[in-house]
Amino acid sequence: MKKLLSPAFAKDSTRLVLSVALTFVGLLLVTFLIGRVVPIDPLLAAVGDRAPAEVYERVRVELGLDKPLWQQFWIYMVKVVQGDFGRSVLTSNVVLDDILRVFPATLELATLATLLGVSLGVPFGVIAAVNQGRWPDQLARVIGLLGYSVPVFWLGLMGLLLFYAKLGWVAGPGRVSVAFDDYVTPITGVILFDSAVQGEWEAFGDAFRHLILPAGVLGYFSLAYISRMTRSFMIEQLRQEYIVTARVKGLSEARVIWRHALGNVMVPLITVIALSYGNLLEGTVLTETVFAWPGLGLYITNSLLSADMNAVLGGTIMVGIVFIGINLLSDVLYRFVDPRAK
């Protein structure tokens, strides 16, 4: 608590908030400009191309398109801050409602993928670092390299081919089987959570069998990144003198590695995990398309293909907000966990 009250911390926090706010305005500026340069005339889309000139002119004033650009941007910004992204042409719903409806599906997918990536990637990175140059290290290197080289949508397709079509271990595309459509009353929209809370274990199992493959595919990319970073952090730590001291004291090797060295690595790892979570949002766009997963990524691509700009830009802003939020969170966590960061 003392940390929170210190003037240095307050000054730092102000700077942090300011920089986040600035980034957010920049994000809006970019999406605003993208919306401006669309080749489709938003007016023609609204009034139709048969509308007489006076109607066209009236709608132009109504939509505020006669105002100078900076004023239009200001109006746009105020609207977005109020959560008004306009209406989607494709679903004819308010974009914010659409986004809130599809977002839990993406959240569920990205979270399970990150859990998989962290729980496998961290131990894997540690083992690779301890056995530097030997086969576990080479294996980690190959897995990491493949993670940077394989297209996520292709890996998803191959996963479907192998685990769904050939082996039948997992369920196919979609979030649940047809039999379980609208079976679980949504509370949070995260099906695994909702079904578990309501004791619908059959629905839970079905949802899990649908989720595990896309989450595994995404988790692989997160594993590749996290294990690579864990490895390099660990190698740096294992060279430090306190490790020698710990060994000389007679601590078991397991304790030296998993407690002393890994304990110090956890701080920079927070940033890495946050970054990989953010990157997964990108992966979800393609993964959701492959697995017909009704989340934010699929929403954005479907809207894109039907030139539904309000929905595309709303979705983009949403991803941007989550991305900025995750970075901010990791920054704050970092300050709290690392005693040296003031």
Add this chain to the structure above:
Amino acid sequence: MTTAAHTPEGWREWLNAAAPRSRAQARLGQAYQSWRGFRRNPLAIVGLCIILGLLLVAALAPVLTNQSPFAQELAERLRAPDGEHWFGMDELGRDIFTRIIYGARITLMIVVLVAIIVAPVGLIVGTTAGYFGGWFDVVLMRVTDIFLAFPRLILALAFVSALGPGIENAVIAIALTAWPPYARIARAETLTIRNADFISAARMSGASSLRILFSHVIPLCLSSVIVRVTLDMAGIILIAAGLGFLGLGAQPPSPEWGAMIASGRKFLLDQWWVATLPGLAICTVSLGFNLLGDGLRDVLDPKQQ
């Protein structure tokens, strides 16, 4: 010029000379040392071979196959791989092997176009910001911050949605999202050298800022930018393929690998080869760029040594 270079057994000593007598000799000697370091890394050599292979395949496409990537034989649609059609046929009876070979040209074109747009822009923005500092630096770094606050693919998607689908627009969209890290790297490098004595010496002898930037600062930033470009190539290929897969990049009937996977997706369960083989091509090429980039980083990045 030196005369030692002309004797056949003298060239190695000439390259390794401790006191090079000309600028060209010093540069070539440096390059030779880097190559010797690079040669020791077998994975980097594999990467180099893959990329050279890609260049060869793209250049010799009409020699490697006598078919057209667009010729359709509807009677043979979805034919399984065999001795005559190594990779089988797609849903319109086009030879997949031929299409993958011609697809190498598209991939290469995307990568080269993005690199020649992005590297100079990032280099100039980053070095100017780092060299002049002040509000100019603050503004430029804020702009890169904003771009880095987006996942790249999503930003590229938003740009493509504004520009319309197509391969040229995909290149523009990828370039628009790819330049900020280059500006960051170039700026960081510039900051470390801008107060160096040799820069002061150049300034004292009357060199203009422009001259200092172009003949002293930018050459020193080049190697980190080159390493970054090579490592970035794989990412660029993956994003371009992703756009193609979503139907927003190269348009049919273009034999772009991502678009080929998308069209093969419908037949995945029964005709696996249509979607699988273009994906293997993407994997191979991006793996090649990653291996090459890793190898180059080891020899070109002095901070690693």
